[in-house]
Amino acid sequence: MSAKSLLSKALKKSVSVPKFRRGKFPDASPLPEGKFDKLDKAPAKHLTAGFGKAAIIPPDLLNKKYYVAGYNINNPATGILDVPHVHALWLDDNSGRGAVVFVSLDAVGILNKDINDVKASMAGFLKEAGCRSINILCTHNHAGIDTMGLWGPLPLTGRNPKFMEIVFNGINTAVRKAYEDRRKADVYLGRIPVEGMQNDHRTPVVYSKTLTRFRIVPTDGSREIYFINFAAHSESLGGGNSLVSADFPAYMREKILEETGAETVYCVGAIGGMISMDRIGDDIVESTKAIGRKVAEFTLAIEKEEKIKPEINFMRQEFYAEVDNHVLMLATKIGILKADRYHKKSASHGYVLKSEMTYFEIGGVKMLLLPCEIFPELVFGGYLSSEESAEGKGPEINPTPLTEIAGEEELLIFGLANDELGYVLPPNDFLLDANMPYLEKAKDRLGRNHYEETNSLGPKTAPTIADAFARIMKVVSKQ
Secondary structure (H helix, E strand, C coil), X not given: CXXXXXXXXXXXXXXXXXXXXXXXXXXXXXCCCCXXXXXXXXXXXXXXXXEEEEECCCCCCCCCCCEECXXXXXXXXXXXXXXXXXXXXXXXXXXXXXXXXXXEECCCCCCHHHHHHHHHHCHHHXXXXXXXXXXEEECCECCCECCCCCCCCCCCCCCCXXXXXHHHHHHHHHHHHHHHCCEEXXXXXXXXXXXXXXXXXXXXXXXXXXXXXXXXXXXXXXXXXXXXXXXXXXXXXXXXXXEECCCHHHHHHHXXXXXXXXXXXXXXXXXXXXXXXXXXXXXXHHHHHHHHXXXXXXXXXXXXXXXXXXXEEEEEEEEEEECCCHHHHHHHHCCCCCCCEEECCCCCCCEEEEEEEEEEEECCEEEEECCCEECHHHHHCCCCCCXXXXXXXXXXXXXXXXXXXXXXXXXXXXXXXXCXXXXXXXXXXXXXXXXXXXXXXXXXXXXXXECHXXXXXXXXXXXXXXXXXXXXXXXXXXX
């Protein structure tokens, strides 16, 4: 979420830490422990899979103001470079338990309140179609229309209700098309290192270079579906852009379709910290297109694959995240952000947000869907030492890396899933400006800027996520 600090700038002169008034919000009552929906043995030889997509573009884009999200506030769209879409993948292991759906949305992020509203609007269809899990993930697109509210003419929201209706309808349409498209299929897993394209902008340099592809092959020889996971911000068009676009993923999907006839559902991995793509050439538009095509070339170069078992198990777990960032709290208070708050006496300012994560095993492949932009070292390890960290704090105060909790080095992280909580940072390198916390980025004793903290909920988010995942794995290990 590379523009929340702009909110800080807009509110800086008038902001004060709001005091929580008890009774205004519901209490954060204990959340139930999730259940691991597990089947020991796949009953069928094949999965059933389907693909659907829908454009999300307002017809009056050039006549009314719609704000481009991801960089600058009050940046109205001036045209269309390419059309953002919703892409949906329907998967059913034919166990009789029902299907699961993965939705990829070309947007910077979407909050859990909207996720729940979308699900509620589709509840009848999902029940009738036999869907046991629907997950909406954003590509973290910095050239799409504002779906969160942070990029309008602050202190007014940039979120347009008519556009949100288009997004909701697009999700509904894409999922229904995926249902109608379903056919028997085999799934092949392949991985490839993507060399020389990513850049980690914050110490330590830790990130995944691996692009993972689930190649879904219908048994009738019809069009394949690619389900791709890769760690990079979709921000190649940069902050000077005012054209609506899906950024480089649009051109990745386009090339894959041209070369193979396959449709693509693209999702991002652990991108916090900040994992971005290097420019190719001087022209920003041509660079974005080239990046997408080159990522497609890596995808198409995958050679070693393994056929995975047609079984899908998962566990969804809700959790509360404490909000220490009073700027974001104010944004929810005045309506810039649409989020439900809950009272918790022990929290910094008296309230928490409810979010969720979901652990999947697809054919034995372990996947974790997280509602944030998590720093890769919280996933893979490689924390800064006390000599390297902002204030000399050692790595022992950080949570156990998620791959270690999972007991799986190749744990797949899917970011911005079913919510957007912002950056999640290691506690030992979390630094706020002493005079204006969450308003100004801090500079540490080593001269490093600490921008991402201003776009986070606070230092307790990382251990909260690790603890919630550890609870999941405890349940999983018992079955």
